Amino acid sequence: MSILFAVGLASSVPLIDVHRHAGWPDSDGDAVQRGQLEELEANGVKVAVVAVTNKADVERWQREGIIVGTWIVCPRNQAEPRYHCFPDNEGWADPIWLEEELAAGRIQAIHELTPSYSGISPANPRLEQFWALADAYDIPVGVHTQRGPPPGARNSIRSNPDCCPNYDPEMGNPALLRPILTRYPDLRIWLQHIGAGRGDHQAFWPETLALLNDYPNVYVDLSITNGAMPIEEYGATLRRLIDAGFGDRIMFGSDNLPIGPILQRLEGFAWLDEDQKQAILHGNATRFFRLTD
Ligand SMILES: [Zn+2]
Structure with a gap:
């Protein structure tokens, strides 16, 4: 599969995956990294935005082609481990540590910010210091949006x-x-999981489109929608965004689902032209993350 893409669409553009995850603190960070790098290389990914959940992974992921993003607040557990990351601070990143890493250029994004997992608003006062840091250091913030995942989701x-x-x-x-x-009109935010949701977890379409309309520095990834949802819903999500004029804001994100099948699905949309596909796979993220060739 990946060979097919190496000689097809992906060969003409350096693929950028804006939604990857390193392991949790209790995982084998080296083994997780080996698997991740194999997957990225096998699919021609030249740049990946990797979400880390612990300080050791910040060091581990200092590599060419990797943009390190950090979690800020981790979901709470009712059992041990009570917090999947930053357990010494009740699941919250230490803002002093974060600022040091931002100043050193070792963390270059906030990703993935997951307010719904903690049941707090993105505008919660405790998050304000992190928004202020993102603005001051001019780094993009990836926000887990929409209503899912539902309880028990694979x-x-x-x-x-x-x-x-x-x-x-x-x-x-x-x-x-x-x-x-x-408050921070120049802040770059990418909304994650656009189009995901069904049943009583319907997507927030009007709110999503309105925000894209009002803020040109808001972009999206379609992770989960492009990898796990029926292809009809993936196609409908792409169409809806493009018809609304936002074909230049869509970025490719896998959320650690196998990359090859997602590329194959995208390639199969005959109604998308090559320029539109290249924008999704490369051009839009190059602009948003200010990458150069
Ligand atoms: Zn994610």
Whole structure:
């Protein structure tokens, strides 16, 4: 599969995956990294944005082609471990540590910010110092939006029944980012998981499109939608964004789902032209993350 893409679409553009994850603190960080790097290389990914959950991974992931993003607040567990990351600070990143890493250029993004997992608004006062740091150091922030994942969802920490007693789907509403963007209008935010949701976890479409309309520095990734949802819903999400005029804001994100099948699905949309596909795989993220060739 990946060979097919190496001679097809992906060969003409350096693929950028804006939504990857390193391991939890209790995982074997080296083994996780080996698997990740193999997957990236096998699929021609030249730049990946990797979310880390602990200080050791900040060091481990200092590599060419990797943009290190950090979690800020970790989901709570009802059982041990009570917090998946930053356990010495009740699941919260230490802002003093973060500022040191930002100043050193070792952390270059906040990713993934997950307010719904903690049942707090992105505008929660405790998050303010982190928004201020993102603005001061001019780094992009990836925000887990929409209502999912639902309880027990595969490929998510909600598959653990102990996870996230405070989970609140309504905190994934992109409109909750408006006070932040009013305060920091130049901040680059990418909304994650656009189009994901069904049943009583319907996506926040009007709020998502309105925010994109009002803030040109807000971009999106379609992780989960492009990898795990039926292809009809993936296609409908792409169409909806493009028809609304946001084809230049869509970035490729896998969320650690196998990259090859996602590329194959994208390639299969005959109604997308090559320029549109290249924008999704490369061009839009190059602009958003200010990468140069
Ligand atoms: Zn993610």
